Amino acid sequence: MSESDFITLNGRVAVIGADRHPHAAGRLATAGSGLEWLTVPPGGEGPDSIPVISLREDTRLPEGSFRIDTRTEGAAPRIEIVGGPFSGVIYAVEELLRAVRPAPGTGVSVPVTHVERRPALAYRTFWTWDHSTNWELSQVGHQEIGVFNPYGKPPSGFLADYKRMVDFCSQNQIAAIVIYGFFRDNHGGVDDAKELTRYARERGVRILPGVAIGAYGGVYWEGDHPYNLSTYLDAHPDRAADMERGVGFQLADLSFPLNFPRSDYTRTACPSDPNTIDWMADALSWLVETVEPGGVNIEGGDYGVCGCERCMTRRGDREDPNRRDDDAEFWSHADMADNFPRLFEAARGGRDDLWIYCELQWDNLLDSEAHAPLTTLPDGAIYQHTYNRGYWNRVRAELTPQTVADLPTRTNVARAQFACQWNGDERTELYAFNAPVFAELSRHCFDMGMQGLTVWGEPSPFHVSSELSYLAFGRFGFDADLSWDAFLDQDVAPRLGGRGAADEFISIMQELDDHQHLPVERLRTLQGRAFDGARQFTGEQLRRWIWLTDRVNRRAYMGS
Structure with missing residues (x-):
């Protein structure tokens, strides 16, 4: 996606429906520490001069389904979130949060999109x-x-x-x-x-x-x-x-x-x-x-x-x-x-x-x-x-x-x-x-x-x-x-340091899973591969590679 496919939220952002969806509104507030979140009173439409995010339930939708619409034609962007009963609004907000990325300054960038999803398995x-x-x-x-x-x-x-x-x-x-x-x-x-x-x-x-x-x-x-x-x-x-x-x-x-x-x-x-x-x-x-x-x-x-x-x-x-x-x-x-x-x-x-x-x-x-x-x-x-x-x-x-x-x-x-x-x-x-x-x-x-x-x-x-x-x-x-590849690219790779790192991580896990016993020499080789991966990353990616390194270490310590 190009920069024109994103909108930037900076400064103040108004939220409609926070009274009915307090958890979803609270999750939105984690999107950017530099944003000031304003709650629109029930029945209000929000100001035209600042971005507005609307949270609304539609009982006609299946449970857990949702729509996200981003509109940019007015003076400020508006994001409408509509969810089915019980969980739809929350799922939509989580989907939006996964797509958010940092913007220059203290704002965040959000894709300009129309998303409509319903669970395959209810x-x-x-x-x-x-x-x-x-x-x-x-x-x-x-x-x-x-x-x-x-x-x-x-x-x-x-x-x-x-x-x-x-x-x-x-x-x-x-x-x-x-x-x-x-x-x-x-x-x-x-x-x-x-x-x-x-x-x-x-x-x-x-x-x-x-x-x-x-x-x-x-x-x-x-x-x-x-x-x-x-x-x-x-x-x-x-x-x-x-x-x-x-x-x-x-x-x-x-x-x-x-x-x-x-x-x-x-x-x-x-x-x-x-x-x-x-x-x-x-x-x-x-x-x-x-x-x-x-x-x-x-x-x-x-x-x-x-x-x-x-x-x-x-x-x-x-x-x-x-x-x-x-x-x-x-x-x-x-x-x-x-x-x-x-x-x-x-x-x-x-x-x-x-x-x-x-x-x-x-x-x-x-x-x-x-x-x-x-x-x-x-x-x-x-x-x-x-x-x-x-x-x-x-x-x-x-x-x-x-x-x-x-x-x-x-x-x-x-x-x-x-x-x-x-x-x-x-x-x-x-x-x-x-x-x-x-x-x-x-x-x-x-x-x-x-x-x-x-x-x-x-x-x-x-x-x-x-x-x-x-x-x-x-x-x-x-x-x-x-698809499996899309899952690896979208969900696994970011957690492990990229697709190549994810493939290596999974390869080591699966070899450990497939063999109840392995020669210590082989475990030492896997140990070195896991440690090499860990040295490349920081934060949560590092934590995950340390977990894998420890898993190999335990097997090596036990002798197989």
């Missing part, structure tokens, strides 16, 4: 457990894997971790965060949960507490609370599930055995007891009314099924329990079909703007027999199909748009149970460079007619492999036509 979501989400690195208690873990960080750690995550999501077009372990007494209980949903809502990010029907601690994961499952079962022991087998499973894509220690976290309630479903419905209504989340993620639990006579009779011939004998399944779709409609109505609380996810569990998207009980599930929910690594290899080869169109559920999203701590060798793929995988998953979902994708988001973007992977998730989930 539902772009991080999946997390509270205990293993490590975004605030300056505290004790970090964990990296597990499902029944106690929370070992200081009580302030919950908000410290998730506020950082919310900020990143807001700035990078990641729409929602699922949190299992959302309520615990020892990380702030209701008060901190309310603070997090408020903070996220202000920034255009949906918080979706994760719950399971009669499992996973109930709505209130841990604590002395009426909607905690252990508290409930202590008062009503006759409502406990009679599990078909012991709690636990093994993932074929993970090279070491998982541990499921027996504790209060593993207790389950019978899904055929109407009192339990009443209790769950009341708990979900309380959740939505109390903390005003962006939605809820509901599942049946994946560590076992109640096999009592009442459950077997209710399921009838809709479901063959022998499917669970060979570890193919650890859940009941009939349980979801019977109970989810009631819980869906309770969770949305009479509103139609919440995202209510229904988890349909793992590795069965291509299995019409597994879907047979699901024809009665309500429209309006978001139905999530999870892939382990091996199953993703099947899906990418066998899934067709017609398969998706023929599903009994209308709104379908995928969830990757890989490119995370749940697959791979002893290192897992938790800190791997997963950006190519997230790009391919996003494109595949879009091409197949699915409406969203969920990936794990627990490691901090301090880890450059994670940072670049999350950026790919946000960018490719929003723009299905984005």
Whole structure:
């Protein structure tokens, strides 16, 4: 672009709509320290003599979509930003900020442009457990894997971790965060949960507490609370599930055995007891009314099924329990079909703007027999199909748009149970460079007619492999036509010192990822390449190269 393709903002800039979009207006104010930002009172049009930026929501647009129009015909330029509900105005401002560049003096240059964008995948979501989400690195208690873990960080750690995550999501077009372990007494209980949903809502990010029907601690994961499952079962022991087998499973894509220690976290309630479903419905209504989340993620639990006579009779011939004998399944779709409609109505609380996810569990998207009980599930929910690594290899080869169109559920999203701590060798793929995988998953979902994708988001973007992977998730989930080269040029290269430096950085990361063991001599060579890169840069680029150098150093120190 030439200089004529930019306008310069200097001195005073007026903002219309700051009263309705305070976070977006606050982000604009970071564009240039030499600018003086003036707020136009509600109903005002702004002065003609200085630049004006207008922020406006249009509820007719899809959520997260936006338009940016720059006009230069008057005495001073005007930039009009129009966004769809919840997040569109914020996404537009972030897009504008990425395009801003310094101008002579204390001003900034902004492209003269007309931009109109809408998300390719409407539902772009991080999946997390509270205990293993490590975004605030300056505290004790970090964990990296597990499902029944106690929370070992200081009580302030919950908000410290998730506020950082919310900020990143807001700035990078990641729409929602699922949190299992959302309520615990020892990380702030209701008060901190309310603070997090408020903070996220202000920034255009949906918080979706994760719950399971009669499992996973109930709505209130841990604590002395009426909607905690252990508290409930202590008062009503006759409502406990009679599990078909012991709690636990093994993932074929993970090279070491998982541990499921027996504790209060593993207790389950019978899904055929109407009192339990009443209790769950009341708990979900309380959740939505109390903390005003962006939605809820509901599942049946994946560590076992109640096999009592009442459950077997209710399921009838809709479901063959022998499917669970060979570890193919650890859940009941009939349980979801019977109970989810009631819980869906309770969770949305009479509103139609919440995202209510229904988890349909793992590795069965291509299995019409597994879907047979699901024809009665309500429209309006978001139905999530999870892939382990091996199953993703099947899906990418066998899934067709017609398969998706023929599903009994209308709104379908995928969830990757890989490119995370749940697959791979002893290192897992938790800190791997997963950006190519997230790009391919996003494109595949879009091409197949699915409406969203969920990936794990627990490691901090301090880890450059994670940072670049999350950026790919946000960018490719929003723009299905984005090419890999364009992503590298636009998003990766500026962070690493240019395209050549980015290619070198990625080459070293991928060689480390591809080999669990490397000769020390080879690691010394990679160490020298990383150090040579680090010597060329300063600031955040240097920090990222130091991270890579440290990653090689650790491997060399361990001897492979």
